Amino acid sequence: xxxxxxxxxxxxxxxxxxxxxxxxxxxxxxxxxxxxxxxxxxxxxxxxxxxxxxxxxxxxxxxxxxxxxxxxxxxxxxxxxxxxxxxxxxxxxxxxxxxxxxxxxxxxxxxxxxxxxxxxxxxxxxxxxxxxxxxxxxxxxxxxxxxxxxxxxxxxxxxxxxxxxxxxxxxxxxxxxxxxxxxxxxxxxxxxxxxxxxxxxxxxxxxxxxxxxxxxxxxxxxxxxxxxxxxxxxxxxxxxxxxxxxxxxxxxxxxxxxxxxxxxxxxxxxxxxxxxxxxxxxxxxxxxxxxxxxxxxxxxxxxxxxxxxxxxxxxxxxxxxxxxxxxxxxxxxxxxxxxxxxxxxxxxxxxxxxxxxxxxxxxxxxxxxxxxxxxxxxxxxxxxxxxxxxxxxxxxxxxxxxxxxxxxxxxxxxxxx
Amino acid sequence: xxxxxxxxxxxxxxxxxxxxxxxxxxxxxxxxxxxxxxxxxxxxxxxxxxxxxxxxxxxxxxxxxxxxxxxxxxxxxxxxxxxxxxxxxxxxxxxxxxxxxxxxxxxxxxxxxxxxxxxxxxxxxxxxxxxxxxxxxxxxxxxxxxxxxxxxxxxxxxxxxxxxxxxxxxxxxxxxxxxxxxxxxxxxxxxxxxxxxxxxxxxxxxxxxxxxxxxxxxxxxxxxxxxxxxxxxxxxxxxxxxxxxxxxxxxxxxxxxxxxxxxxxxxxxxxxxxxxxxxxxxxxxxxxxxxxxxxxxxxxxxxxxxxxxxxxxxxxxxxxxxxxxxxxxxxxxxxxxxxxxxxxxxxxxxxxxxxxxxxxxxxxxxxxxxxxxxxxxxxxxxxxxxxxxxxxxxxxxxxxxxxxxxx
Numbered sequence: 118x119x120x121x122x123x124x125x126x127x128x129x130x131x132x133x134x135x136x137x138x139x140x141x142x143x144x145x146x147x148x149x150x151x152x153x154x155x156x157x158x159x160x161x162x163x164x165x166x167x168x169x170x171x172x173x174x175x176x177x178x179x180x181x182x183x184x185x186x187x188x189x190x191x192x193x194x195x196x197x198x199x200x201x202x203x204x205x206x207x208x209x210x211x212x213x214x215x216x217x218x219x220x221x222x223x224x225x226x227x228x229x230x231x232x233x234x235x236x237x238x239x240x241x242x243x244x245x246x247x248x249x250x251x252x253x254x255x256x257x258x259x260x261x262x263x264x265x266x267x268x269x270x271x272x273x274x275x276x277x278x279x280x281x282x283x284x285x286x287x288x289x290x291x292x293x294x295x296x297x298x299x300x301x302x303x304x305x306x307x308x309x310x311x312x313x314x315x316x317x318x319x320x321x322x323x324x325x326x327x328x329x330x331x332x333x334x335x336x337x338x339x340x341x342x343x344x345x346x347x348x349x350x351x352x353x354x355x356x357x358x359x360x361x362x363x364x365x366x367x368x369x370x371x372x373x374x375x376x377x378x379x380x381x382x383x384x385x386x387x388x389x390x391x392x393x394x395x396x397x398x399x400x401x402x403x404x405x406x407x408x409x410x411x412x413x414x415x416x417x418x419x420x421x422x423x424x425x426x427x428x429x430x431x432x433x434x435x436x437x438x439x440x441x442x443x444x445x446x447x448x449x450x451x452x453x454x455x456x457x458x459x460x461x462x463x464x465x466x467x468x469x470x471x472x473x474x475x476x477x478x479x480x481x482x483x484x485x486x487x488x489x490x491x492x493x494x495x496x497x498x499x500x501x502x503x504x505x506x507x508x509x510x511x512x513x514x515x516x517x518x519x520x521x522x523x524x525x526x527x528x529x530x531x532x533x534x
Numbered sequence: 535x536x537x538x539x540x541x542x543x544x545x546x547x548x549x550x551x552x553x554x555x556x557x558x559x560x561x562x563x564x565x566x567x568x569x570x571x572x573x574x575x576x577x578x579x580x581x582x583x584x585x586x587x588x589x590x591x592x593x594x595x596x597x598x599x600x601x602x603x604x605x606x607x608x609x610x611x612x613x614x615x616x617x618x619x620x621x622x623x624x625x626x627x628x629x630x631x632x633x634x635x636x637x638x639x640x641x642x643x644x645x646x647x648x649x650x651x652x653x654x655x656x657x658x659x660x661x662x663x664x665x666x667x668x669x670x671x672x673x674x675x676x677x678x679x680x681x682x683x684x685x686x687x688x689x690x691x692x693x694x695x696x697x698x699x700x701x702x703x704x705x706x707x708x709x710x711x712x713x714x715x716x717x718x719x720x721x722x723x724x725x726x727x728x729x730x731x732x733x734x735x736x737x738x739x740x741x742x743x744x745x746x747x748x749x750x751x752x753x754x755x756x757x758x759x760x761x762x763x764x765x766x767x768x769x770x771x772x773x774x775x776x777x778x779x780x781x782x783x784x785x786x787x788x789x790x791x792x793x794x795x796x797x798x799x800x801x802x803x804x805x806x807x808x809x810x811x812x813x814x815x816x817x818x819x820x821x822x823x824x825x826x827x828x829x830x831x832x833x834x835x836x837x838x839x840x841x842x843x844x845x846x847x848x849x850x851x852x853x854x855x856x857x858x859x860x861x862x863x864x865x866x867x868x869x870x871x872x873x874x875x876x877x878x879x880x881x882x883x884x885x886x887x888x889x890x891x892x893x894x895x896x897x898x899x900x901x902x903x904x905x906x907x908x909x910x911x912x913x914x915x916x917x918x919x920x921x922x923x924x925x926x927x928x929x930x931x932x933x934x935x936x937x938x939x940x941x
Contacts, residue, residue, distance in 0.1 A: 249846040260800060261730045265723075265745070273747055275770060289775035295742070348551045353545035360542070372556060373871075375564055376878035378897040379917035382904045383563035383570060386683070406559030409552045430651045438544060444688065467752035467880045474905065488754045489885075498762050503753035512750045517743045 136246065168471045186252075223437055235259065280502035315503035323496070325504060328487035332508075335397050336482055339404040339465035340380050340458045343451055347409045348454070350418030352442055356428075365515050366417075372410045381474055388475065403471050408461045415460075419453035420446065459519055482506040536671020542564075564921075568915040572688045577908035585645055587611045589671045593662045598654040598670065604645040605662060608685065610677045613642035617673035623660030625670075629653050638673065678913040692915035698833055701894065704921065709895040712812060713877035719816025720872050725861065729853075731824070731830045749821035757885035760814060761788060791891040807891035811883055815876060823868055830864045831857060870931070877924055896920040 234256040279287065281296040296312060303311065319325045354365055384403065385394065393399030423446060431441045447454070472486040482490060488504050563867070588601040604610055617638045619625060625634045632640040632653055640653055663673065668783060672858065695701065747832070748756060764771050766786035775781045785793070785806070792808040839852045880897040883889060889898040904913030 244856060247846075247848050249851050254849050256728055261726055265727050265730065266741075269745055269747055272756065272759045272763060273744075275763050276755070279759075279762060285604070288768050291770050293766045318799060340624040344675050346555065349553045351546035351547070353548040357541040357545040357548075362545075372560055374899060374928075375560055376920055376924070378878065378880045378900045378919065379567055379914075379921055380560055380563045382900065382910060382913045383566040384559065384909065385567070385904070386570070387563065402555065403559055407554050409556055413552065438540075465749055467750075467754075469753050471884070474901075483752045486753050488752075492754075492758065501758050502762065505751075505758050509747070509751040513743075513747060516750055517745055 119503045122135060276502050276505050279498060281312050281499075283314070283499055284497050315497075315499040316507070318432050318502050319500050319507065323487075323491060323500070324479065325487065326505070328482050328484045329507070330487075331397065331481060331487075332483040335404070336462050336465040337398055338397075338401045339408065340461045342401060342405045343408045343461045344454060344458060345414050346405065347412035348416060348447070349442070350409075351413045352420055352446065354413060355417045355420035356425075369410045369414050377407070377470060381471060385474055385508070394475050395481060397481060398530050399475060400483070401465075404461075404468060405474075408464055410459065412457045416450070416453055419450055423449050453520060459515060462515065466512055467508075548591070556852060567914045567917055570683065570911060571692055571918045572690070572915075573911055574689055574691055575681065575682060575685045575686060576607075577910060579686075579821060579906075579910075585615075585642065585675050587673055587675055589666075589673065590670075591657075591662045591665050592876065596657045597628065598639065598655040599655060600655075600673070601650060602642055602645070602652070602675075603650040604647060604884075607647050607681050609644065609646045611644050613645055614676045615640040615642060615673045616676075618669040620664075620668045622668075623665060623668060623670070624658040625655040625660075627653070628656050628660050628830060633915055638670065645833055665693065665813045692911040693919075696912050696916045696919065703893050704892075705896060705899060706806065709877065709897075710921075710923075711813070712808070712883075712893075712895055713873050715812045716815030716819075717869055717872045717874045719812060720819040720823050721865065721869055722875075723816050723820035724868075725827055727820060728827035728831055729857075731828055743922075746821050748818050753818075754885060757814075757882065758817060762884065764788065764795040764810070768923075778837055786885045789891050805892050806895050807887055809892050814886060815879075815882060818882065819872060819876075823872065826864060826868050827861060830860055865909060866904045866935070872927075874924065877927075878920070 226376070235252060280297060288499070307378070337482050354358070354362060388394035388399050393402070427449075428441045431445050436444065447526050450462075466483075467485055468483070469485040469489070473484045473489060476482055479490060485506075485508070489502060490509065491504065567767060584606070585604050588603075590599045591597075592599060599768070600615065602613065602615065615638065619637055620636065627634050627640065631642065632638065633653070638655070643653060645651065653873055727745065731738065731745075735826075763769055763789040764785075764787075766772055766784040766888050769784070772781070772784040776784065786812040788807055792803045794801040794803050822905045834856065838856050842852050878897060880901060881894075883893050883895055884898050885899065887893045889895065889902065897920065900913045900916050900920065903909045903916060
C-alpha cells in the first residue's frame, strides 16, 4: 500500500500547503492597500518555509514510513506547488513587506499545524484502509472548518471593519479591510477617535439611543409577560389533570403553521381600531402571542423531568399547589426559565416584520425598524454597519454569557421566522 | 372536592390567560383573514366612516352655516349632530331637520359617499367670536354606520385579481422552490457543521458561540452586511474577484435575474438573485440545524463507537452504521420545521431583494398588496392561498411518509 500512501500524503500535503498560501494571499490582499507587482525575493522565502514545514512533517511520521516514500511524496508536493503557483503568484501587492511576512508566517503556521494534526499519532507502518479513512476524514475536517469559519467570520469581520472606514477610505480600495487609515498622520488617541467616529455618529446624529431603549423595553416586557403567562400554563400541562390536555399539547406546535404575514394583515386592522397600532403595548402583545406557545412547550418538557416525589413530599408537609410551584418547582427550573427568557428576548429584540408594519412614529421605533429607516435615507455605509454591530452585540454577548443555558433552548424552541 | 376537579379548576385558571392571548392574536386574525379575503376592502376603509362638520359664521347675513360632508368611501346612516348652546346665544333653525332649543340637534339622515349637505341657523342673539369660541363651533357627530368590513358584500373578485395578476404561477413556483432549496442548504450545512463540531477539542465553546452569529444577529444587521459585502459598486467580494481576475465585470448578486455561464457552445442560465437568497437562507439558519443535529449526536452512547472501533470498524463505517441512523431520525422533523418557516418567511427576501429579479415569494407579495397598494382584500386572499398551499404540501408529505412507512 506504499504507493497509495505516498499519493495520499502528497496530494493532501499539496492541497493544504497550496490552499494555505492562497488563503494567506487573499488575507494579505485584504490587509494590504492596493494591488501591485509581486517582489521576486519572496519566492525563495516561501519555498524555504514550505521545505521547513515538510521537514517538520517528516519527523512526525518518518519513523514508521519508508524513506523513499517520504522523499517521493515531498518532491511531488513541491513540484505540484511550483507548477500551480509558478505562473500566477498568489501574492500580488507589497507595500508593506513586513506585514506580508507576518501574514505568511501566521498562515503557514496554521497550515502546517493542520498538516501535522492530520498525520498525528498514525502508525503508518501498516498503511491500511483504516488509516486512509482517518487521513481523508481529517483532511475533510480541515477543509470543512476553514469553510465554515470563514463563512461566519468574513461577514462578521467585514461588518466590524466597514464600521471603522469612512466612505472615502472604503471607496479608495474596497479590498482593504484593515482600518489603518485612521492612524496615518495622527497620534494614537486622535487615531482611535477617528476610528470610532461612525459609532459616535449613530449615537449623536441619529436617534439610535431611542431605538435601543425602545427595543430594550419591548424585549424585557415581552420576556416578563411570556414567562408570567406561560409558566403556570406549562405547569398545568405538565402536572395537572384536565380534559383536553392532549389536544392542548399538540395544538401548541400547530400554531407555528400559521404564517406571520397572514396574521399581520388582519391584526393591522384590529389594532388600528383598538388604538394598539403604533404602540409598544401592541407590539409586546404580538410578541407574547408568538413566543408563549414555544415557552409552554419548552417549560413543560422541563417540568416533567422534575421528580414528582419532590412536589408530593412538599404537599404532604402541608404545602398548597401554589406553594409547591413557588417553593419547589420554580427554584428547580431556573435554568429552563433563563433559557426560555433568552429565546424570547432574542425574538423580541430583533423582530422586524411587525415592527415595520405597526410602528409609524420614529420615536417608538425598535432597533430593527430604526435601522430600516436609516437604510431608506442616504446614510453612509459606515454608520449602517456601526448600527449593525451595535444591535448584534447584546444578543451575541447574552448567548456567550449564558452559554450553558442556550443550547437546549434554541433547539427545542427554534425561531419563528 | 376531589383532587381531579380541583386540578381541572386550577388548570383552567392557569391556562386561560395564554390561551386567550394566542386566540386573540393568532387564531382570530386567521379567521378574520378568511372573512376579509372575500370582501373588497382597502386600507382607506379602515377609517371608521363618519361625517365631518364645518361650522361657519356669516356675521353680515347673521347666520351660522353647518356644512356636513361624508368624506369616506362608504355610505353612512342616521347622521345626528348635536351641540350645547351656551347662555347669551340664541339661534333659530332656518331649515327643517334641526332643533335649537338650548341645544342644537340635527337629524341629517343618510349620506352617500362624498355627499354633502348644509344647515343654517339665524343668529338671534350673540356675536361671532362668542359663537366660534363655544361648543357650537365643534359639534358632536354620531352615525349608525356599519363598518365596511361588515357592510361590504362577499365577492370572489380578490381571488380573481390575485390569480390573474402577472407572474402568479412563477411566484408560487419560486416560493416552493425557495423553501425547499433553502431548507436543503440549511440542513446540509448544519449537518456538516455538527459532524465537525462533535467530540471535544480546545476552543470548542468559543467556536460554537461564534457559529451562532448568523442565526442570533438581528435579520436587518445581517442582510445589510451581505448587501454591502456583495455590492457591485465597491463591494469587497466583487473587488477581490476582480483583483484576482476571476471576473471582469462586477456581479450584482441580488439584482441580476439571470446570469449565463459556460462557453460558446453551451451556456447554462443561472437564476442569480434566486440562488443568492437561497444561499443566504442556508447561511442564516445553518446554526439552528447544527445545534439540532449536535444535540442528537452528543446523545449517542459513547461506548457504541468505541466497541465498533475495537471490532475493526473504520470511521466511515462508524458514521454509516451508528451516527447516520440517529441523524435520519431527527432529519425529518428538522426539515419539516425549517420548510414551514422558510415557506412563510417574509423578512429575508424583503430585505435582500424586495422581491425583485425573480425572487418574489407569496409573503412578500402579500405585504406588497396590503401596504404598498393598500388592497387589504387582495392581501388577505393571497395570504389564504399561501396557507392552503402550505397545508396541501404538508398533507402530501404526511401522506407520502405514511405510504412509505406502510410498504
